[in-house]
Amino acid sequence: MKALRLILNDQLSMTISCLNGIDKNSDIIMMCEVMEEASYVPHHPKKIAFLFSAMRHFAKDLEEKEYKVIYVKLDDPQNTGTLDSEVARVLKDHKLDLLILTEPGEWRLSEKYKLWQNTLTVPIQIHEDNRFLCSISEFQKWAQYKKPLRMEYFYREMRKKYSILMEQDGTPVGGKWNYDRENRKPPQKNMSFPKRISHKRDWISNEVIHLVHDRFEDNFGTLEPFYYAVTRNQALKEARHFMDKLLLFFGDYQDAMISGESFLYHSLLSSYLNVGLLLPIELCKMAEVTYLSGKAPLNCVEGFIRQILGWREFVRGIYWNFMPEYASMNYLNSSRSLPAFYWGKPTRMFCIEECVRQTKDHAYSHHIQRLMVTGNFALLAGINPVEVCEWYLAVYSDAYEWVELPNTLGMALFGDGGIMASKPYAASGKYIHRMSNFCENCRYDPNETLGEAACPFNSLYWDFIDRNEDKLRGNPRMNYAYGNWDRFKSDKKTSIRLQAADYLKQMAENIL
Numbered sequence: 001m002k003a004l005r006l007i008l009n010d011q012l013s014m015t016i017s018c019l020n021g022i023d024k025n026s027d028i029i030m031m032c033e034v035m036e037e038a039s040y041v042p043h044h045p046k047k048i049a050f051l052f053s054a055m056r057h058f059a060k061d062l063e064e065k066e067y068k069v070i071y072v073k074l075d076d077p078q079n080t081g082t083l084d085s086e087v088a089r090v091l092k093d094h095k096l097d098l099l100i101l102t103e104p105g106e107w108r109l110s111e112k113y114k115l116w117q118n119t120l121t122v123p124i125q126i127h128e129d130n131r132f133l134c135s136i137s138e139f140q141k142w143a144q145y146k147k148p149l150r151m152e153y154f155y156r157e158m159r160k161k162y163s164i165l166m167e168q169d170g171t172p173v174g175g176k177w178n179y180d181r182e183n184r185k186p187p188q189k190n191m192s193f194p195k196r197i198s199h200k201r202d203w204i205s206n207e208v209i210h211l212v213h214d215r216f217e218d219n220f221g222t223l224e225p226f227y228y229a230v231t232r233n234q235a236l237k238e239a240r241h242f243m244d245k246l247l248l249f250f251g252d253y254q255d256a257m258i259s260g261e262s263f264l265y266h267s268l269l270s271s272y273l274n275v276g277l278l279l280p281i282e283l284c285k286m287a288e289v290t291y292l293s294g295k296a297p298l299n300c301v302e303g304f305i306r307q308i309l310g311w312r313e314f315v316r317g318i319y320w321n322f323m324p325e326y327a328s329m330n331y332l333n334s335s336r337s338l339p340a341f342y343w344g345k346p347t348r349m350f351c352i353e354e355c356v357r358q359t360k361d362h363a364y365s366h367h368i369q370r371l372m373v374t375g376n377f378a379l380l381a382g383i384n385p386v387e388v389c390e391w392y393l394a395v396y397s398d399a400y401e402w403v404e405l406p407n408t409l410g411m412a413l414f415g416d417g418g419i420m421a422s423k424p425y426a427a428s429g430k431y432i433h434r435m436s437n438f439c440e441n442c443r444y445d446p447n448e449t450l451g452e453a454a455c456p457f458n459s460l461y462w463d464f465i466d467r468n469e470d471k472l473r474g475n476p477r478m479n480y481a482y483g484n485w486d487r488f489k490s491d492k493k494t495s496i497r498l499q500a501a502d503y504l505k506q507m508a509e510n511i512l
């Protein structure tokens with residue numbers, strides 16, 4: 001049998017399951033750039049350039065290993081623009097009699113695969129994506145009897161399963177599972193950050209950059225300078241650089257935000273992991289070795305491993321466990337439109353402007369910026385989750401629906417009513433003031449709730465607490481917030497409501 005083996009854009013791993021048992025003489029590997037995938041949201045130009053360049057380099061590596069590869073470029077004249085039609089065309093043209101796939105990262109595509117079982121003329125095999133450390137069925141089994149689902153318990157099981165940071169007697173190294181409390185330091189004055197490595201740009205990347213410039217120039221985001229790693233070797237260099245120079249500070253300042261500093265001590269590895277150039281297990285092992293050789297403290301190493309072995313696998317489990325209903329959940333009935341400042345229009349809120357600017361420049365911002373600035377604002381202002389999710393899916397180079405949706409709809413917007421998080425991550429301007437230097441440059445005052453200079457996050461925070469009382473008051477983790485709200489006199493409550501209404505009106509008029 002001659003098989004076609006389709007590799008999607010985020011399946012760029014030599015160990016990908018659809019290549020298992022491949023016959024180099026007869027089987028064909030297919031990869032294709034299609035407009036349908038490149039435009040279902042307005043992806044950031046850096047994201048598209050990174051993905052296409054990484055794909056083209058991966059195809060070249062496969063050819064060098066003497067696999068037969070069909071690579072369809074976006075501007076190839078015969079490219080019909082969709083995965084359906086391209087797969088059907090290649091199957092027919094090359095008289096292939098089997099299609100072998102690895103399960104995709106998005107529900108949308110898994111539905112497509114189901115459809116192909118009826119529409120294509122050849123049998124189809126779909127293999128598990130074994131790069132993840134917890135399979136979809138294993139997560140579902142774990143989740144079956146656990147209510148509520150909490151990352152911390154899942155993470156402990158994963159630590160035991162892979163014996164990462166574990167003592168021989170089955171206890172966690174250092175005696176604790178989680179060192180998060182040590183990882184919330186605000187930024188210090190005069191912090192310095194090791195220089196990031198850069199990669200030489202070759203003709204493949206140059207060709208892709210021209211293509212993206214021509215075809216996607218209207219999309220939000222800056223294409224140049226383009227500095228992403230696009231091969232496994234380059235991605236490994238990034239990983240080693242992180243382990244050697246940054247991991248030792250990663251934990252302490254994980255939540256800090258600094259104006260003009262997009263990366264701090266973060267790894268910037270999510271894009272490479274999600275596309276398949278790096279594997280989660282190898283990063284966990286590298287971090288563990290860094291700890292064992294005394295090069296980074298336990299709070300930093302455990303914090304990093306928890307993000308990958310815990311959060312990353314947990315969000316994927318949540319996605320596949322609750323889709324397709326998950327995508328349309330809107331527990332708080334949030335319905336306002338996404339303000340234009342998310343797409344780079346001016347705003348007087350410095351924190352938002354800065355996070356959006358960093359996003360525009362790098363197709364990246366770190367977790368706390370995504371969660372506590374742009375995410376928190378959308379939560380407090382009651383923005384429609386569908387619009388917010390589309391924004392996150394478009395603007396970050398690491399964004400695929402399996403990881404973006406639970407983080408945005410669940411963690412940031414509480415749209416799933418508590419599946420991902422035990423309470424909303426709602427915070428006033430005081431949090432941003434404590435964890436960043438953004439407020440120093442802002443025309444608003446984080447210490448004021450009322451008046452012209454008042455930080456919009458403050459009145460919007462109380463308005464959020466007030467208007468969602470029926471849904472949130474019963475939650476024990478919200479007792480503190482409701483205790484404080486209850487202590488406000490009724491005229492103060494009225495003033496806060498009016499102030500918030502005014503800011504929401506300004507937001508709708510694009511003058512906030």
Ligand code: FAD
Nearest residue numbers: 266267268269270307312366367370371398399404407408
């Ligand atoms: P680091 O801070 O260095 O963390 C190390 C690694 O841990 C990351 O590379 C990533 O692989 C993993 N990780 C950390 N937190 C999470 C998490 N919550 N979920 C999954 N993996 C995690 N991450 C994505 O990969 N794609 C997304 O589309 C995405 N969308 C997000 C949307 C929102 C609203 C929020 C709050 C978070 C989102 N995240 C997403 C999670 C997280 O913000 C990014 O993984 C992280 O910022 C990537 O930067 P880094 O590689 O420097 O991460």
Ligand code: DLZ
Nearest residue numbers: 008009010032033034037038104105106
């Ligand atoms: C995000 C993306 C883009 C921009 N382009 C392509 C493409 O041209 N070809 C492709 O195979 N995949 C692309 N992707 C990724 C898919 O949209 C989808 O998110 C993943 O393949 C899911 O596994």
Ligand code: SF4
Nearest residue numbers: 349351429439442455
């Ligand atoms: Fe953001 Fe408020 Fe601080 Fe301005 S004062 S930067 S709006 S938190």
